[in-house]
Amino acid sequence: MKNQRIIVAIVLLALAAAPWIGISDYIIGVLTMICFYGVFAMSWDLLFGYAGEVNFGPSFLIGLGAYGAGLADADLGLPLPLCVALGTLAAVLGGLLLAIPALRLRGPYFGLITLVAVLLLQDAIVIFAGTTGGEIGLSVPDILSVNATVNFYYALGLLVIAGTVLLTVANSSFGLILQAAGQDAIEAQALGFNVVKYKIAAFVLSAFFSGLAGAMLVFYLGTASVDAMVDIAVGIQVIIAAVLGGRRTIIGPVLGAAFLIGAGEILRPLGQVSGVVVAAVALGTILIFPNGFLGLLRGRHSA
Amino acid sequence: MLILQILIDGFAISALYALGALGFTLIFGVSGVLNLAHGAVLVTSAMVAWYVGTNEAAGALAGAASGIVAGVITSFVTYAVVVRPIQRSKAIPEVERELFVLTGTLLWGVMLQIGLGYIFTTTPVTVHQLVSGTVNILGVRTPTNEILIAVISWLTLGLLWLLVNRTPAGKRLLAASINPRGLTLMGVELDQVHLLAWGIYGVIAGIAGVLLGSFLGTSSAYIPALTGTAFSIVVLGGLGSVTGTVIAAYVVGYIETLTAYLISPSLRAVPALILLVLVLYFRPQGILGRR
Numbered sequence: 001m002k003n004q005r006i007i008v009a010i011v012l013l014a015l016a017a018a019p020w021i022g023i024s025d026y027i028i029g030v031l032t033m034i035c036f037y038g039v040f041a042m043s044w045d046l047l048f049g050y051a052g053e054v055n056f057g058p059s060f061l062i063g064l065g066a067y068g069a070g071l072a073d074a075d076l077g078l079p080l081p082l083c084v085a086l087g088t089l090a091a092v093l094g095g096l097l098l099a100i101p102a103l104r105l106r107g108p109y110f111g112l113i114t115l116v117a118v119l120l121l122q123d124a125i126v127i128f129a130g131t132t133g134g135e136i137g138l139s140v141p142d143i144l145s146v147n148a149t150v151n152f153y154y155a156l157g158l159l160v161i162a163g164t165v166l167l168t169v170a171n172s173s174f175g176l177i178l179q180a181a182g183q184d185a186i187e188a189q190a191l192g193f194n195v196v197k198y199k200i201a202a203f204v205l206s207a208f209f210s211g212l213a214g215a216m217l218v219f220y221l222g223t224a225s226v227d228a229m230v231d232i233a234v235g236i237q238v239i240i241a242a243v244l245g246g247r248r249t250i251i252g253p254v255l256g257a258a259f260l261i262g263a264g265e266i267l268r269p270l271g272q273v274s275g276v277v278v279a280a281v282a283l284g285t286i287l288i289f290p291n292g293f294l295g296l297l298r299g300r301h302s303a
Numbered sequence: 304m305l306i307l308q309i310l311i312d313g314f315a316i317s318a319l320y321a322l323g324a325l326g327f328t329l330i331f332g333v334s335g336v337l338n339l340a341h342g343a344v345l346v347t348s349a350m351v352a353w354y355v356g357t358n359e360a361a362g363a364l365a366g367a368a369s370g371i372v373a374g375v376i377t378s379f380v381t382y383a384v385v386v387r388p389i390q391r392s393k394a395i396p397e398v399e400r401e402l403f404v405l406t407g408t409l410l411w412g413v414m415l416q417i418g419l420g421y422i423f424t425t426t427p428v429t430v431h432q433l434v435s436g437t438v439n440i441l442g443v444r445t446p447t448n449e450i451l452i453a454v455i456s457w458l459t460l461g462l463l464w465l466l467v468n469r470t471p472a473g474k475r476l477l478a479a480s481i482n483p484r485g486l487t488l489m490g491v492e493l494d495q496v497h498l499l500a501w502g503i504y505g506v507i508a509g510i511a512g513v514l515l516g517s518f519l520g521t522s523s524a525y526i527p528a529l530t531g532t533a534f535s536i537v538v539l540g541g542l543g544s545v546t547g548t549v550i551a552a553y554v555v556g557y558i559e560t561l562t563a564y565l566i567s568p569s570l571r572a573v574p575a576l577i578l579l580v581l582v583l584y585f586r587p588q589g590i591l592g593r594r
Contacts, residue, residue, distance in 0.1 A: 279410050
């Protein structure tokens with residue numbers, strides 16, 4: 001555990017120094033996206049790895065954050081920090097909306113609700129195309145910064161804060177109770193824990209960081225769009241990143257996101273085939289090493 | 304006129320939905336697997352049927368046949384490469400197996416989706432119709448193909464019912480869905496029952512895929528929505544319940560057709576989704592589900 005902290009610190013320092021060693025703006029852009037997807041995947045891991053809830057709709061929460069912030073900026077003209085706060089609030093409310101069925105439904109039923117939530121959000125965006133920009137997307141007047149390095153530091157800062165909070169929560173007694181509730185809710189309840197309270201808290205926390213990252217992503221890309229933030233494909237990317245990196249580790253999903261975004265960029269010349277290759281690697285990894293990249297690294301350490 | 308048209312169109316699409324969702328519920332009932340690559344299996348069959356049916360001198364019938372074969376092959380590959388290794392894996396804890404099957408089949412579906420787009424095309428195509436021409440039903444011009452689709456769907460549903468309820472192999476399937484351990488104690492190899500279930504699943508999904516492709520057209524981009532529709536119908540009817548699935552397919556099929564005709568075709572999926580959310584909130588076990 002101590003070794004791991006040192007490694008994480010070194011990697012973070014290296015990342016923070018990255019813009020100063022003369023890498024191109026393109027690479028900085030890729031690193032920025034990795035940070036955003038890292039936050040998405042970490043937030044998802046809190047629900048999947050700890051609370052035991054298969055949320056097929058991470059992009060429901062991300063999309064609420066993105067469109068909440070985007071609409072506040074484009075239509076109401078509010079200052080940027082307020083827009084981000086409103087977007088995050090929208091996502092937290094969405095998280096609460098998902099928590100209600102999660103408390104009553106088990107596994108596949110809950111998974112389906114989350115899937116439907118994404119489809120309905122997507123439909124709503126298309127139906128109200130007048131205000132949301134529909135399938136074309138919603139461009140926002142404000143952006144985080146025109147400087148790639150500054151943008152990268154925003155994203156890295158978000159990753160560090162989200163990672164610290166989620167890791168602290170997950171390793172605390174809260175995380176343990178959450179795991180107990182996820183694996184056997186009845187027994188956890190019998191032991192005197194208020195399962196409802198813990199699950200709702202997990203949903204709120206997960207939604208908070210998903211929404212915050214989604215809202216900031218809008219002001220990084222300069223647009224809120226279904227393709228980039230709401231589509232099922234976005235949610236699948238997040239899920240793959242989390243499982244590939246190693247579920248129930250919080251850090252692992254960041255590794256998964258780095259692999260996914262990185263491999264996607266490196267294999268870009270292959271065109272469509274790159275998607276098949278990435279999915280095949282992910283499938284192979286979870287079949288052979290169900291604990292993901294981080295499980296693999298840790299396994300070697302302890303052996 | 305419009306009412307009759309909605310009735311006829313809704314009947315055909317609902318029959319097709321029932322067939323499309325039935326494989327999904329069969330696999331869940333027999334082996335507890337929610338196959339999130341279901342839409343991909345349907346579209347693989349449709350794409351192969353389209354490709355063979357148009358590009359060679361083979362004709363629509365050969366196209367349909369190869370589509371069904373493609374469905375069976377895809378089904379077996381899904382089982383052998385994704386589902387079985389996860390069920391057998393010692394590294395995956397028992398309680399998390401379901402989550403891994405979901406994630407695994409989801410990834411496999413993504414691979415098929417991108418692969419199909421690459422090998423064939425990403426633009427929507429329509430599978431060659433087996434029969435052409437129209438029939439006049441009480442003043443509504445109905446494509447003969449649409450009638451054929453409804454007939455084939457119901458024939459397949461009937462054959463499946465006979466197979467499950469009237470043959471020894473089918474009874475083993477039924478037994479496996481009720482009490483797999485008991486079946487093993489009776490000396491039946493569970494692996495063979497699963498293999499049979501995935502074989503039947505492949506045939507049904509193949510037929511449903513080909514018919515869907517000739518009725519609504521097909522595209523690799525439709526895959527997530529198809530999986531979603533099948534999943535919704537099955538949950539609405541009650542997971543594992545065949546009769547419930549058929550009823551739910553008709554409910555969803557008619558709601559979609561009504562919406563498409565009376566409100567707007569682009570909104571056809573929305574009311575059914577809202578209905579699904581309501582059912583899940585108030586009656587999670589579905590129309591005929593066991594809890």
